[in-house]
Amino acid sequence: MEAIKNYISEHKERFISELIDLLKMPSVSADTAFTQDVLDTADAVKKALTEAGCDAVEICETDGYPIVYGEKIINSDLPTVLVYGHYDVQPADPINLWTSPPFEPVIKKTDKHPEGAIFARGACDDKGQMYMHVKAMEYMVKTNQLPCNVKFMIEGEEEVGSSNLAIFVANNKEKLANDIILISDTGMIANDVPSITTGLRGLSYVEVEVTGPNRDLHSGLYGGAVANPINILTKMIASLHDENNHITIPGFYDKVEELSKEERAEMAKAPFSLENYKDALDIDAVYGENGYTTNERNSIRPTLDVNGIWGGYTGEGAKTVIASKAFAKISMRLVPNQDWKEITELFKKHFESIAPEGAKVLVKPHHGGQGYVTPINTIGYQAASKAYETTFGKKPIPQRSGGSIPIVALFEKELNSKTILMGFGLDSDAIHSPNEHFGVWNYLKGIETIPYFYKYYTELFKK
Amino acid sequence: MEAIKNYISEHKERFISELIDLLKMPSVSADTAFTQDVLDTADAVKKALTEAGCDAVEICETDGYPIVYGEKIINSDLPTVLVYGHYDVQPADPINLWTSPPFEPVIKKTDKHPEGAIFARGACDDKGQMYMHVKAMEYMVKTNQLPCNVKFMIEGEEEVGSSNLAIFVANNKEKLANDIILISDTGMIANDVPSITTGLRGLSYVEVEVTGPNRDLHSGLYGGAVANPINILTKMIASLHDENNHITIPGFYDKVEELSKEERAEMAKAPFSLENYKDALDIDAVYGENGYTTNERNSIRPTLDVNGIWGGYTGEGAKTVIASKAFAKISMRLVPNQDWKEITELFKKHFESIAPEGAKVLVKPHHGGQGYVTPINTIGYQAASKAYETTFGKKPIPQRSGGSIPIVALFEKELNSKTILMGFGLDSDAIHSPNEHFGVWNYLKGIETIPYFYKYYTELFKK
Numbered sequence: 001m002e003a004i005k006n007y008i009s010e011h012k013e014r015f016i017s018e019l020i021d022l023l024k025m026p027s028v029s030a031d032t033a034f035t036q037d038v039l040d041t042a043d044a045v046k047k048a049l050t051e052a053g054c055d056a057v058e059i060c061e062t063d064g065y066p067i068v069y070g071e072k073i074i075n076s077d078l079p080t081v082l083v084y085g086h087y088d089v090q091p092a093d094p095i096n097l098w099t100s101p102p103f104e105p106v107i108k109k110t111d112k113h114p115e116g117a118i119f120a121r122g123a124c125d126d127k128g129q130m131y132m133h134v135k136a137m138e139y140m141v142k143t144n145q146l147p148c149n150v151k152f153m154i155e156g157e158e159e160v161g162s163s164n165l166a167i168f169v170a171n172n173k174e175k176l177a178n179d180i181i182l183i184s185d186t187g188m189i190a191n192d193v194p195s196i197t198t199g200l201r202g203l204s205y206v207e208v209e210v211t212g213p214n215r216d217l218h219s220g221l222y223g224g225a226v227a228n229p230i231n232i233l234t235k236m237i238a239s240l241h242d243e244n245n246h247i248t249i250p251g252f253y254d255k256v257e258e259l260s261k262e263e264r265a266e267m268a269k270a271p272f273s274l275e276n277y278k279d280a281l282d283i284d285a286v287y288g289e290n291g292y293t294t295n296e297r298n299s300i301r302p303t304l305d306v307n308g309i310w311g312g313y314t315g316e317g318a319k320t321v322i323a324s325k326a327f328a329k330i331s332m333r334l335v336p337n338q339d340w341k342e343i344t345e346l347f348k349k350h351f352e353s354i355a356p357e358g359a360k361v362l363v364k365p366h367h368g369g370q371g372y373v374t375p376i377n378t379i380g381y382q383a384a385s386k387a388y389e390t391t392f393g394k395k396p397i398p399q400r401s402g403g404s405i406p407i408v409a410l411f412e413k414e415l416n417s418k419t420i421l422m423g424f425g426l427d428s429d430a431i432h433s434p435n436e437h438f439g440v441w442n443y444l445k446g447i448e449t450i451p452y453f454y455k456y457y458t459e460l461f462k463k
Numbered sequence: 464m465e466a467i468k469n470y471i472s473e474h475k476e477r478f479i480s481e482l483i484d485l486l487k488m489p490s491v492s493a494d495t496a497f498t499q500d501v502l503d504t505a506d507a508v509k510k511a512l513t514e515a516g517c518d519a520v521e522i523c524e525t526d527g528y529p530i531v532y533g534e535k536i537i538n539s540d541l542p543t544v545l546v547y548g549h550y551d552v553q554p555a556d557p558i559n560l561w562t563s564p565p566f567e568p569v570i571k572k573t574d575k576h577p578e579g580a581i582f583a584r585g586a587c588d589d590k591g592q593m594y595m596h597v598k599a600m601e602y603m604v605k606t607n608q609l610p611c612n613v614k615f616m617i618e619g620e621e622e623v624g625s626s627n628l629a630i631f632v633a634n635n636k637e638k639l640a641n642d643i644i645l646i647s648d649t650g651m652i653a654n655d656v657p658s659i660t661t662g663l664r665g666l667s668y669v670e671v672e673v674t675g676p677n678r679d680l681h682s683g684l685y686g687g688a689v690a691n692p693i694n695i696l697t698k699m700i701a702s703l704h705d706e707n708n709h710i711t712i713p714g715f716y717d718k719v720e721e722l723s724k725e726e727r728a729e730m731a732k733a734p735f736s737l738e739n740y741k742d743a744l745d746i747d748a749v750y751g752e753n754g755y756t757t758n759e760r761n762s763i764r765p766t767l768d769v770n771g772i773w774g775g776y777t778g779e780g781a782k783t784v785i786a787s788k789a790f791a792k793i794s795m796r797l798v799p800n801q802d803w804k805e806i807t808e809l810f811k812k813h814f815e816s817i818a819p820e821g822a823k824v825l826v827k828p829h830h831g832g833q834g835y836v837t838p839i840n841t842i843g844y845q846a847a848s849k850a851y852e853t854t855f856g857k858k859p860i861p862q863r864s865g866g867s868i869p870i871v872a873l874f875e876k877e878l879n880s881k882t883i884l885m886g887f888g889l890d891s892d893a894i895h896s897p898n899e900h901f902g903v904w905n906y907l908k909g910i911e912t913i914p915y916f917y918k919y920y921t922e923l924f925k926k
Contacts, residue, residue: 030780091782094679160780187684201683205781214745216557218895220664220866221650223796224766225757227750230791231704231769237694238701282677285820287690294688303687306694307784308775313792317493317623318668318829319554320794320867321770321895328693329776331783333686357748366781403683404783432681432784 004448007139012444016107016118018048019131019443022087023105023120029065029088029160038156041087042066045154052134053141054152062164065156069175072141073149079461080149081454082178082417083137084407085130085185086158089122090432097434107440112191112428117437124438125431129184129424130154132446140451147458151178155407158185161205161367162407169407169414180380180457181411184446186401186423191441193271194392196384197421199299199400200408202334202371204344205307208351209362210236210326216312217322227358229326230311236354236361237328240304244290247304247332249350255337259300267295270397280428298402303333329366333402340368340406369406372419380420383457387422391449422446422453467911470602475907479570479581481511482594482906485550486568486583492528492551492623501619504550505529508617515597516604517615525627528619532638535604536612542924543612544917545641545880546600547870548593548648549621552585553895560897575654575891576902587901588894592647592887593617595909603914610921614641618870621648624668624830625870632870632877643843643920644874647909649864649886654904656734657855659847660884662762662863663871665797665834667807668770671814672825673699673789679775680785690821692789693774699817699824700791703767707753710767710795712813718800722763730758733860743891761865766796792829796865803831803869832869835882843883846920850885854912885909885916 008015027041028034042059045068050057054070065088073080092102100106105120118128133152140146153176155165169176186197212229213222242248259267272295278286288297297303311326313319332347334340348363355361374381376398388396401421408419424446430436471478490504491497505522508531513520517533528551536543555565563569568583581591596615603609616639618628632639649660675692676685705711722730735758741749751760760766774789776782795810797803811826818824837844839861851859864884871882887909893899 030782031778090784091776091778091780093776093778097678159782203683203783205783212746215560215893215898216896217744218866219766219768219770219794220666220761220796221864221890221894222761223768223794223865224751224764225749225761225865226744226746227748228768230772231700234697234700234769234772235704237697241694241698281680281689283675283689283821285690286688287819287821288687298683298685298688301687303682305682305686305691305785306697306775307682307782308777308786309693309697309789310773310777312769312771313554313556314771314773314790315494315554315556317554318792318794319493319622319770319895320666320668321553322768323771324560326772327777329781331682331686331781333683356750358746358750401684402686402688403681427684430678431684432782433679435678 003143004139004451007143008444008448015135015447016440019128020105020118022127022131023118023122024103026103027088027156028091029157030091038065038088042068042156045087048134049152052138054137060168062168064164067165067168068154069152071151072146074146075149078148079179079458080151080177081457082151082153082176082181083133084181084183085133085154086126086156087130087154088156088159089127090159092121094434099435112426113439113441115441117439119435119437121436123436124425124429125436126158126185128438128443129446132184132424132443133450135447136450140454145451147454151176163367165407166410169410173415176415178415178417179461181417181419182422182453183405183419184422184424185405186403186421187425187427188423189271189397189399190426194388194394194396195399196381196388196396197401197423198376198398199336199373200371201402201404202338202340202369203331203404203406204334204340204347204368205331205366206344206347207364207366208328208330211324211360212358213322213324216324219320219322222322226322227356228322229359230323232356232359233311233326233328236351237306239354245288247302249346251346252343256302256335257337264296268293270295270399299400300335302335302338305331307331333404334371336371336373338371340370344368369404370409372408374418374420378418379460380418380457383453383460384420384422386456387449387452390452391445466606467602467914470606471907471911478598478910479903482591483568483581485590485594486581486585487566489566490551490619491554492620493554501528501551505531505619508550511597512615515601517600523631525631527627530628530631531617532615534614535609537609538612541611542642542921543614543640544920545614545616545639545644546596547644547646548596548617549589549619550593550617551619551622552590553588553622555584557897562898570903575889576904578904580900580902582898582900584899586899587888587892588899589621589648591901591906592909595647595887595906596913598910599913603917608914610917614639626830628870629873632873636878639878641878641880642924644880644882645885645916646868646882647885647887648868649866649884650888650890651886652733652860652862653889657851657857657859658862659844659851659859660864660886661839661861662799662836663834664865664867665801665803665832666794666867666869667797667803667810667831668794668829669807669810670827670829671791671793674787674823675821676785676787679787682783682785685785689785690819691785692822693786695819695822696774696789696791699814700769702817708751710765712809714809715806719765719798720800727759731756733758733862762863763798765798765801767793769793796867797834799834799836801834803833807831832867833872835871837881841881842923843881843920846916846923847883847885849919850912850915853915854908
C-alpha cells in the first residue's frame, strides 16, 4: 500500500485547495446569523462524499441542521466502518485576536508546523480532520483498495450538543449498523509522539441568570442596600470551588471513577514538560484541583469552568449603576460514570439553593453528554495502533483526553459498537481559539494513515 | 413674591418645551460616540443662560468637555451665589428596557407624578434640575427681582468624574469667588415630604482586568488545569465582602465616621416604608451590611459594588472556551473622612495581593471624589429651609444622601465656601436607569422655590 504516498504527493495541492474552499464557509452552528452558511456547508460535504465515491449520498433533515450521509457497501460479509465527523465550527470571536480572518484560510509556517499550517476556524476541529477521511476514501475507491464497507455520517451540530444527531441515530439504527466507529476529532501528543485517545470527558453546559432589583439602579442611592446581582453571582460562582479547588456541589463526585496508583503511574509516562506547557500559555503557574497533576486535572478529573459572564455596564468609561440582572455560561467536564443529566440536576438544585434573599436565580440547562473510555484490547484499537505504527514508524501511546464528544457514548448505547478516536491535530492548534490551524503535514499524514486502519481492521476482523 | 406663581403659569408651556429640546440632545460624556452632541449641548446651555439674562456668558474650554460660565453682578456689596450643574448625562443603555426612546422626551403620568413626568435620559439628572435655575434666573432678571449677584458654572463631565472641572476651579478662584454654592443634583423624600441633602458619599471607581492564559483555550483540553480568569475574578470579587457584608480591604474602614446613637435615632425619624421600598424594586428582601438599616446602608456607610462585569463567550448558544481575560468595573461609595485616593490605593494594593498564582491582575483607577457633610446652622441652609417652607408649606427634613457629587468637597477646599443641595427629584425618578423621568410638578416647584432662596439668603446675609 506504499502507493498511497505517491497518490498523496500527486494530489496534495488539490487536497489542500479543496479543504481551503470548505474552510471559507462560516458554518457557525451556535449563531443563527450563519444559518444559510451552515446549510451551504452541508451541501458542499454531500458533493465531496459523492466525488469521493460514496453511494446513496443524502442530506438527512433534522429539527436542526442536517446530517450528511453516504455509504459504500461492497460485501455484506465484510465489516462495516462508520465514519463520524462534523462540518459545523465554533464561533470565531474574539475576531480581533485573529492574525488573519477566520474564514479566509492562509498557510503559515509555525515552530510546530515547519511545513506550514492552514489557519482558519474549523481547520482542525473538525473540517480538516473530517476531510482526511473523505480523501482517504477517494484513494481507496479510485484505486480499488477499499477492503470493507464504509458509512459516513457528518453532522452540523457538534459544537452545540448534537441533540438532533442523537434522535437521528436512535431512529436509524438499521441504516447506521456497523462494526466499528471511526472518528478524527481529537489530537495527538506530538508529530513525533503519535497517540490514540482512549477516553473523553462528558459535559454539562448551563446558563445562569441572577436577578436583583426589577430595574437598573443608581449605585449611589441604592448601593449597599440591595442585593447587587453581579456581586451575588460572583459570590455564588466562587462558592462552587473550595480552597482545594474541589467542586462543592453535593453529590458531584459520587460516581467519579478513581484511577488506581498503577493507572496513574502509567499515565505519568506520557511525555510532558510543565515548563513548556506554562511557556506556551505564558503563565507563571498552573492552577487546579489539589492532589492531581496537570495531565490528570485535564483528563481523569471533572471540572467546572465559567465560559462567559456578563452584566451591568461594559461600555467605555464609567457608569455608576447596579444592574438588574447578571448572567454566566458555565460548563462542567465530566468523567466516565458521571451522568451528565444527573450532574446538571445536581448543579441546578445546588445553585438555586445558594441564592441569597433578595435575589432570584434561574438555571437554564444548555446541553451535555456522557464521558467515554475505550478499551485497548479490541481489534479496533489494535488496527489503529498498527496503522499509526506503519506511517509514523512508532507505536502510538493510549491517552485520555479532557475534551468531550458527547455523541460517542450515545453511539455505543444506541448502535452497540465501539469508537476509535484517531486524532491528528495538536493541542497547540488552538481549536476553539483565535488562530485555529491544522498542520499540512498532519492533514496529509492523516490521509496516509486512515487506509491502513481499514486494511488492518478488515484483516483482524476476518481472523 | 407671589408673582412667581403667575409668571410660571404664564410661561409653563415654554419652560417645558425648552427643557424637552435640551433633553433631545444625547450628551453622553462617557461615550466618545456622542462627542459632537455633548459639545452642541454646551452651546445650547450658553444660549439659554444668555436669554435668561446672564452677562459675560462664555464656553470655557478644558482638556475635556467645556464648562459654560455666565454671571450677573449687580453690586459688589451684595452676596454672590454660584450655581453649579451639569449638562452631560449617563449612558442610556440598556436601551431595550426604555419604554420610550431615551432622547425622545415624552410626558407620561405615573403614580408618584399624577400631573405627568418628562421621560428622558437626563430629565432629572441633571438637565431638568439645572434648567430650573436658568428659568428662576430668567424670572428674577425679567421682573427686576434679582436680590444679589449670581454666577453659573455648568459642566459637561460630571458623570465621568469632573476631573477637568477640578482644574478649572483651581485656576479660576477669582472668577468663581462666591459666598455660597447652590446645586440641584439630588432628590427629596417625597413631594409632600421636602428634604435638603446635608451629606454626600465619596466615590472611588476602578476597572480591573484578570489575565490567565495568553489566548482563549478549549475548556475541555485545558479545563481544570489552568487558572480560568473568570473563575478567578469571581473568587477575588466575592472575597471583597465577608459573611457580614463588611468590606475586607485592609484599612478600608479606618477613617469612617461613626455616627452617634442620637444621630442614628434622628435619621430613623425620616419617613420610610421598607415594604414600599421592596415592592418598588420587586425584591423579597433587602441585602447589605449587618447591623445597619437600609437608610443607613445607603447613606452613612461605605459600599463596594460591581457596576459591570464581562469575559469569555457572551453570545448566543454555547462556546466551550476558557477566556484569556476577564474584566469588571467596581465602584466604592465612601463616607466623610475617607479619602478617595487613599481608598483607591488600598483597593489596588489589596486586589493585586489576592491574585492567585497563574493569573495576572491589573487595576486601573477611573475617577473618584470625596464625601461631604454640610452643617444645618448656616444661613445658607436656613435660607434654603425657609424657601422650601414657603413653597411646600412645611419645613424640609435634613437628609444624608448615598449619592456622590465629587466636586462639592473640592469646591469647599478651593473656593472656601459651603454648598447647599436643593434637590427636587425623587428616588423613584430612575436616574442612571432606563426610563429616567422628572415630575412636571417638581420641575415647576423648583423654579418657584429657588428665587425664595436668593431672597432669604440675601436678607440673612445682610444681618
